[in-house]
Amino acid sequence: MADIKLKDLRYLVALADTRHFGKAAERCFVSQPTLSAQLKKLEDYLGVTLVERQPKHAMLTPAGEAIVARARRIVESSDEVVEIARSHRDPLAGRLRLALLPTIGPYLLPSVAPRIRKALPRLELMLYEYQTGPMLERLRAGDIDVGILALPIELEGLESRALYEEPFVLTVPTHHPLAQKSQVKTDDLKGVTLLLLEDGHCLRDQALDVCSRIDVHEKQDFRATSLETLRQMVASGAGVTLLPELSTLGPYATARGLVVRPFVKPAPTRQVGAVWRRTHPRQRAIEAVANVIAEYALQQPRGRS
Amino acid sequence: MADIKLKDLRYLVALADTRHFGKAAERCFVSQPTLSAQLKKLEDYLGVTLVERQPKHAMLTPAGEAIVARARRIVESSDEVVEIARSHRDPLAGRLRLALLPTIGPYLLPSVAPRIRKALPRLELMLYEYQTGPMLERLRAGDIDVGILALPIELEGLESRALYEEPFVLTVPTHHPLAQKSQVKTDDLKGVTLLLLEDGHCLRDQALDVCSRIDVHEKQDFRATSLETLRQMVASGAGVTLLPELSTLGPYATARGLVVRPFVKPAPTRQVGAVWRRTHPRQRAIEAVANVIAEYALQQPRGRS
DNA sequence: TCCGGGCGATATATATTGTCTATCGAAATA
DNA sequence: TATTTCGATAGACAATATATATCGCCCGGA
Known part of the structure; x- marks a missing residue:
C-alpha cells in the first residue's frame, strides 16, 4: 500500500527535460545519487523501466513518456495547491458569511456594512437574515460564519460576545x-x-x-x-x-x-451580540467584524431624552 | 524547498469524505494520531487551516474545500500513473518498431510478420524500411527499436545477433x-x-x-x-x-x-542479423522477435541445388 | 592500445520523518 | 458527576531520503 512520492515525479520530469541525471539532480537541488536511487525505486515500484540509460544521454521509454505526461500535470496541480493556500493565508481576507436577525439587519446594515467594508477591505462579506433558531442551526452546520442576535442563547460549541445593549x-x-x-x-x-x-x-x-x-x-x-x-x-x-x-x-x-x-x-x-463556532479558524476576522459593530454602537446617541 | 506529500493529500481527501479523523485514518490504513499529525504538518506547510475541528464532526474551511478539490484530481492522476505502468508491465506487449533493409523487408515480411504476430500477439509491430546508415542513426536516436540488416557493422553502444546466412x-x-x-x-x-x-x-x-x-x-x-x-x-x-x-x-x-x-x-x-541498443529495456521482446526470424530461416530450403 | 573524462550505479553512514502505542484533555452525553 | 467520544500530544522506533566517496562502464584522444 505504499505510494508514489510527488518528489519522485518531480525527479522524473526533470530527467525528461534534461535527459541527464546530473543536470536533473541539480535542477532538483539534490545529489545525483539521490535522484538516481529514487528513480530506480520508482521504476521498481511501478514494475516498469521508465528511463533507458544510454552512455551519452538518457532517454525515456514509451512507458516513461506516458507517465511523464501525467507527472507534469500532477506536479503542476500540486504547485497550484500551494498557490491556493497562499491566497487563503490572510485571515482578514476571503468570504465571511454574516447573518443578522430580521429585527436588526435592515437597521444596522445600512450604516455598519460600509464601515466593515472600509475597515476590512479584503473581506468578502455575504449577508443573510435569519431568525434565532434557524440562524443557530446554520451556524452549527457551517452554512454561516457569524450570527448577530439577541443574547443570551443556549450555546453548544458556540462562542458569543456582547456587542451593545x-x-x-x-x-x-x-x-x-x-x-x-x-x-x-x-x-x-x-x-x-x-x-x-x-x-x-x-x-x-x-x-x-x-x-x-x-x-x-x-x-x-x-x-x-x-x-x-x-x-x-x-x-x-x-x-x-x-x-x-x-x-x-x-x-x-x-x-x-x-x-x-x-x-x-x-x-x-435587549443584549445584542455576535455568535460563532468556537472552533472557527478565522477568529480574527470575526473579532474584527464584531469590533466594528460594537464601535458603531458606542457612537450612537443612546436613549434620546 | 520541501514538498507536499501525496500521502497527505490522500489523508485530506479521506477526511473530507468522512469528516472524522478516526474513520479517515482507518480508510487510509494508518493510526489516528498519524493522520492527525500529518494533516497538521500539511496545514503548517501551507500556512492555512484546512480543517475546522468541531467536537462531533470535522468540517473543511473554504481553503480546505478548494484544496481538497485539487487534491482529489491529483490523487486520481497518481493512481492513473500506476495504472499506466501496469499496462506497460508486460515486456512482450506494446509497440515495437522494427526496421528492415529494403533488400530484406519485402521478401522476409510476408512470411515472417504473421509468425511474429502469432508468437507475440500482444506485440504491436511497427514496420519501417531503411538503408543501413539511416537505420543505425535512427536506432541510436531511439526512433526505432530493432534493425534487421547485414552484419558486420560498426556497433557503438549497439548489440547485434546473427539470424541467418x-x-x-x-x-x-x-x-x-x-x-x-x-x-x-x-x-x-x-x-x-x-x-x-x-x-x-x-x-x-x-x-x-x-x-x-x-x-x-x-x-x-x-x-x-x-x-x-x-x-x-x-x-x-x-x-x-x-x-x-x-x-x-x-x-x-x-x-x-x-x-x-x-x-x-x-x-x-551475407550475414543477416538484428541490431538494437545495448541499453534497450525490452531485450526480451527483441530476443523473441529475433528468434522467430531465425527459426523461420532455418526452415527455409537453402541454396537449391 | 592505453589513458583520462564523463556519467550513472553502488556502498555506507546519517539525519529526517512517518509511524506506532500510550495517554491526555476537552467537550458532549447520560 | 461519571462516562464516552474524539482529536492532540509524548516518546520510541523504524523506514527512508539524502550526502559523500567510490566504482565501473563507455567513449574519445594521444
Whole structure:
C-alpha cells in the first residue's frame, strides 16, 4: 500500500527535460545519487523501466513518456495547491458569511456594512437574515460564519460576545393617550392593546418578557411578519408596540401617524451580540467584524431624552 | 524547498469524505494520531487551516474545500500513473518498431510478420524500411527499436545477433550464356556486365565484394533504386546481377525473362542479423522477435541445388 | 592500445520523518 | 458527576531520503 512520492515525479520530469541525471539532480537541488536511487525505486515500484540509460544521454521509454505526461500535470496541480493556500493565508481576507436577525439587519446594515467594508477591505462579506433558531442551526452546520442576535442563547460549541445593549422604545399612534408623555414607564402599559410579531421572532418574546408582570392584552388574531408591517399597524391606530431603538432611528424616525417614546431609566433593553463556532479558524476576522459593530454602537446617541 | 506529500493529500481527501479523523485514518490504513499529525504538518506547510475541528464532526474551511478539490484530481492522476505502468508491465506487449533493409523487408515480411504476430500477439509491430546508415542513426536516436540488416557493422553502444546466412544467387537473362549452367562459380563472372543498386544499399557493396578479385564491368550510368527495377533490367537483357536468395523465392521466383542460378558451394553469402541498443529495456521482446526470424530461416530450403 | 573524462550505479553512514502505542484533555452525553 | 467520544500530544522506533566517496562502464584522444 505504499505510494508514489510527488518528489519522485518531480525527479522524473526533470530527467525528461534534461535527459541527464546530473543536470536533473541539480535542477532538483539534490545529489545525483539521490535522484538516481529514487528513480530506480520508482521504476521498481511501478514494475516498469521508465528511463533507458544510454552512455551519452538518457532517454525515456514509451512507458516513461506516458507517465511523464501525467507527472507534469500532477506536479503542476500540486504547485497550484500551494498557490491556493497562499491566497487563503490572510485571515482578514476571503468570504465571511454574516447573518443578522430580521429585527436588526435592515437597521444596522445600512450604516455598519460600509464601515466593515472600509475597515476590512479584503473581506468578502455575504449577508443573510435569519431568525434565532434557524440562524443557530446554520451556524452549527457551517452554512454561516457569524450570527448577530439577541443574547443570551443556549450555546453548544458556540462562542458569543456582547456587542451593545439596545433599549426598547414604545411606539404609539399620534393620538394615543401615552403620546402625551415624554417618557413612559412599563407600568403605563397596563391595559393597553399590544401588537406583536409572529412566533419565531425573538423580539416577540422579549416584548412579552418586558410586560410579564403587567396586565396587557395582545391583539388577537394578529401576528405581524415584520417590523414594518407592525409599525404601519400602530400608525393606523390598532394598538401600541415595543420596538428596538435602532429601528426607530434614521430614516424610520419620520414615519407619519406614530410617535416614539423612550422608557424612563432603567429602560428595558435587549443584549445584542455576535455568535460563532468556537472552533472557527478565522477568529480574527470575526473579532474584527464584531469590533466594528460594537464601535458603531458606542457612537450612537443612546436613549434620546 | 520541501514538498507536499501525496500521502497527505490522500489523508485530506479521506477526511473530507468522512469528516472524522478516526474513520479517515482507518480508510487510509494508518493510526489516528498519524493522520492527525500529518494533516497538521500539511496545514503548517501551507500556512492555512484546512480543517475546522468541531467536537462531533470535522468540517473543511473554504481553503480546505478548494484544496481538497485539487487534491482529489491529483490523487486520481497518481493512481492513473500506476495504472499506466501496469499496462506497460508486460515486456512482450506494446509497440515495437522494427526496421528492415529494403533488400530484406519485402521478401522476409510476408512470411515472417504473421509468425511474429502469432508468437507475440500482444506485440504491436511497427514496420519501417531503411538503408543501413539511416537505420543505425535512427536506432541510436531511439526512433526505432530493432534493425534487421547485414552484419558486420560498426556497433557503438549497439548489440547485434546473427539470424541467418543468406546465399547470393546469380540472376541472368534467359538467353544469357551462363543460363546454361545449373550452378555457377564466381570466376564465371569474369567479363560480364553487372547491374547494381544505387549507393547506400549495402547489397551493392556486398556484390562488389564478391567480385572484388574478378574483372567485372559495372554497367555505367545505371544504378537501380530497388531490387525490382534491377530484376526487370536483367530480364530485359541489360546484364546480370547478384541477388540475395530470399528475394528469388516465393512469388518472385516466377519472373519472366530471367533465370536464377545458385553458386557452387561454398557459395558467397551475407550475414543477416538484428541490431538494437545495448541499453534497450525490452531485450526480451527483441530476443523473441529475433528468434522467430531465425527459426523461420532455418526452415527455409537453402541454396537449391 | 592505453589513458583520462564523463556519467550513472553502488556502498555506507546519517539525519529526517512517518509511524506506532500510550495517554491526555476537552467537550458532549447520560 | 461519571462516562464516552474524539482529536492532540509524548516518546520510541523504524523506514527512508539524502550526502559523500567510490566504482565501473563507455567513449574519445594521444
